[in-house]
Amino acid sequence: MKKIFEAKVIQVGPEAQNMIQDANMLILFGEEAPEDLAEYCFKIDNKNLLGAILEGGKLVVDSQEYSITAVGNVVEKNLTGLGHITISFDGSKEATCRALSMLQSRPSSSN
Numbered sequence: 001m002k003k004i005f006e007a008k009v010i011q012v013g014p015e016a017q018n019m020i021q022d023a024n025m026l027i028l029f030g031e032e033a034p035e036d037l038a039e040y041c042f043k044i045d046n047k048n049l050l051g052a053i054l055e056g057g058k059l060v061v062d063s064q065e066y067s068i069t070a071v072g073n074v075v076e077k078n079l080t081g082l083g084h085i086t087i088s089f090d091g092s093k094e095a096t097c098r099a100l101s102m103l104q105s106r107p108s109s110s111n
């Protein structure tokens with residue numbers, strides 16, 4: 001599978017980890033994240049998208065691979081314009097927000 005996007009996290013907002021644990025969401029934003037949202041985001045260094053984000057594609061985070069199950073209709077626009085994407089790990093087949101990508105559920109950490 002062709003890599004279409006890669007970014008490094010350059011700053012982690014104080015509430016970003018809680019968003020993953022409590023809301024099952026990972027929020028990425030470029031360096032210009034609005035101050036009121038930055039505390040919930042992982043700021044990233046790249047906005048260059050080299051292809052379409054499609055259902056059935058893969059997202060790899062720290063060597064953990066997730067299948068993309070749904071893509072909102074402004075995900076690519078927001079990613080390339082703002083470096084922003086909200087990723088939900090609930091496995092839904094339909095994006096509940098235009099700027100949201102849905103992924104398979106995260107493995108439980110109860111081991």
